[in-house]
Amino acid sequence: MRSGYKAEGSKLFLAEKAAKIYEHAIQRALQAYAATQRNEYKDTAFMLTEKSKAGIMRDALSEAEAKQFAGIPDSLLEKERRVRIDLAFYEKSLLEEQGRGSNADFLRDKVFSLKQSHEALRQRFEENYPDYYNLKYQNRVASVAEVRRLLDERTAVVEYFTGEDSIFIFAVTHDDFIIKASRKDSALALQIERWRHGIIKQDFVQYTQAAVHLYQTLLAPVAEAMRNMNLIIVPDAALSTIPF
Incomplete structure (x- = not known):
């Protein structure tokens, strides 16, 4: 349709x-x-976000x-x-x-x-x-197993799905696959805008305040599993405006 x-x-x-x-x-x-x-x-959850x-x-x-x-x-x-x-x-x-x-x-x-x-x-x-x-026309998407086979031991994929009420974080490594879900912060869009504005205007205080908020929301939930990893970030919706 x-x-x-x-x-x-x-x-x-x-x-x-x-x-x-x-x-x-x-x-x-x-x-x-x-x-x-x-x-x-x-x-199935991963397949849905891929689709x-x-x-x-x-x-x-x-x-x-x-x-x-x-x-x-x-x-x-x-x-x-x-x-x-x-x-x-x-x-x-x-x-x-x-x-x-x-x-x-x-x-x-x-x-x-x-x-x-x-x-x-x-x-x-x-x-x-x-x-x-x-x-x-093809609707086929990669499975978790296929993604894991393509990753070496030092690389991880962090993929996001941003819904109306929730944010889902999918973290895939060669050896593991974890999913974290959290309520979508009503201030998320504002913090993204403040972070980008801080970069453009070279406002260090605004930049760091927004960066801390974004880190706690987007990366901290999977940080332990991603320690010392090279990250491949797959953003979604407004997160696509963040230059990870």
């Missing part, structure tokens, strides 16, 4: 809704882990970038774009029409036809432009 919406307002609305759904799902996975101590629930970022990355892949990357003709990209726009329009119209009008059969046929056209394009991309297809 996300890829069918092109208007910026619609995309922002969907992104906001998706973030709330992912936050709720991650919370449920961690509650299940706390109750059972089964690692599969921790893995939340994968959707954003797909949205960021513009048709122009895709064409340059995979050599796809302009005409084919435009055809796909039009099909997605039309499909989103007719799906929305069908939802509004249900139970209120006599146009539902026409709209259902239109949606069915457009879905067939879109699927045909997807198959064409998969066969002729596999790199573009993998970036644009």
Whole structure:
């Protein structure tokens, strides 16, 4: 559904809704882990935060970038774009029409036809432009086990998910995987802004005060496990504005 919406307002609305759904799902996975101590629930929480970022990355892949990357003709990209726009329009119209009008059969046929056209394009991309297809359509994300296999003993990944009410910190090393969750501080956005302002204005007092707050919120919960490690930081939302 996300890829069918092109208007910026619609995309922002969907992104906001998706973030709330992912936050709720991650919370449920961690509650299940706390109750059972089964690692599969921790893995599920990590998978969910990875998927939340994968959707954003797909949205960021513009048709122009895709064409340059995979050599796809302009005409084919435009055809796909039009099909997605039309499909989103007719799906929305069908939802509004249900139970209120006599146009539902026409709209259902239109949606069915457009879905067939879109699927045909997807198959064409998969066969002729596999790199573009993998970036644009594949939903697979790396598992915890795969990430751990790629890390040496001196490197750790610290990944964040910032929800409406909570912050989840995922710390992955070659030998371990821990998750910390905390309530989202209402002052977090302000402290990020103060920290950045302190750097720009060379205000040492403001910088250090904000830095202490951010460290306690974002790194202290996993600091012991990350001691003397080279860190790979994967931020989220407003945390992406911090030059870690």
